[in-house]
Amino acid sequence: MTRRILLQVHPTRPEAQEAAALIGAELRRNGITPISEDEIDGDDVELSIVLGGDGTILRAAEVTRGRRTPLVGVNLGHVGFLAESEVEEAADVVRRAVSRDYTVEERMTxxxxxxxxxxxxxxxxxxxxxxxxxxxxxxxxxxxxxxxxxxxxxxxxxxxxxxxxxxxxxxxxxxxxxxxxxxxxxxxxxxxxxxxxxxxxxxxxxxxxxxxxxxxxxxxxxxxxxxxxxxxxxxxxxxxxxxxGAEPVRLARLHTAPFTDRLVRKFDLPVSGWRGGGS
Known part of the structure; x- marks a missing residue:
């Protein structure tokens, strides 16, 4: 069966469109068919790669609701708490998607x-x-x-x-x-x-x-x-x-870092002096 990965892209950001084109080409090179939202015709979409901020991920969850398709966010926004990677890490997202090297975390709705x-x-x-x-x-x-x-x-x-x-x-x-x-x-x-x-x-x-x-x-x-x-x-x-909610949202996770690290990074929290470390 042909592997299919959904690309969901912020509609007005040129950098999101450019990144989607590169990701799509790399997926095809690895034998995976990238599809858009209007090409969804069944439940055999193994993953959705979402390019944008948290708002784009929330919209992506609407589209995939009921399909159990996990979402992995590539952040192009400001904070991006739901995103798993930054745009400069898109190549790693593709590599991990191709090898199915990710875990799926279910979040309460x-x-x-x-x-x-x-x-x-x-x-x-x-x-x-x-x-x-x-x-x-x-x-x-x-x-x-x-x-x-x-x-x-x-x-x-x-x-x-x-x-x-x-x-x-x-x-x-x-x-x-x-x-x-x-x-x-x-x-x-x-x-x-x-x-x-x-x-x-x-x-x-x-x-x-x-x-x-x-x-x-x-x-x-x-x-x-x-x-x-x-x-x-x-x-x-x-x-x-x-x-x-009866149906959770499924997020694909590439990193094992604890939520504390995400919180510190996203809010740029000062941790200097923690256990004597930092500068």
Whole structure:
């Protein structure tokens, strides 16, 4: 059977297009057929090489969802937490892909259900987070937050982020949430600019159900954004429930370095003096 590898490329960055052309040529030289998104016609795509930043990888996950195709990111963005390699390491990515010299890591996702006041139900999913945000920037969002069917707190806020460990370095991090190692089985609830004494970031069990109700008295309706890509409008009276996703996202890993090293490198953290080392 012909081996096929999907190339998913940032649509507007010339360097991504150039790198894709070189990678495609090298794959062909090794007897592997590179394909584009519109050539997917089955489940026999062994790997997706994604050229871009984290946004491109999130889009790539949409395309491959349901196919169990692992993604390996070649970073052309700024931080690129989901990416495995930088663009100057693309040749090594090809070499490892050809020899199938990589491991596959499964990351938790979220399943999102939004029930509107009229009973209409919308569903979506997320890799990083589902964020409940006010739709009127001049008005406060009034919400009630619950865990496992029990009310926890009500407050006015700009929004609430419900995140995976993968998403702890994305929007949840910007909102003041903790960084959670990706192999930790947990989910996060992070209020945004909440007007309340008890509105701290929470870490809950992976079996929990996180809920946000947009109170009928809210000054603003909400928009539920999944990974900042898929939006569901949630007027006052809506209920949002988020649980661990039934389908994980699969990331191909080329390196065995611990997450600590990735964190230090991506955020350029100072480690001088650690155990007397550094300069």
């Amino acid at each position: 979220l399943d999102v259900t939004v029930t509107l006041p009229d009973g209409t139900v919308h569903s979506s999913w997320a890799i990083n987070e589902a964020s409940v945000e006010r739709d009127d920037r001049s008005r406060m969002l009034e919400v009630a937050v619950g865990i496992d069917g029990r009310g926890l707190s009500t407050f006015g806020c700009d929004g609430v982020v419900l995140a995976t460990p993968t998403g702890s370095t994305a929007y949840a991090f910007s909102a003041g949430g903790p960084v959670v190692w990706p192999d930790v089985e947990a989910m996060l609830v992070v209020p945004i600019s909440a007007h309340a004494l008890f509105a701290r970031p929470l870490v809950v069990a992976p079996t929990s159900t996180m809920a946000v109700e947009v109170l009928a008295r809210s000054f603003s309706g909400a928009q539920v954004w999944c990974d900042g890509r898929r939006r569901i409008d949630a007027p006052p009276g809506s209920q949002i429930e988020v649980v661990r």
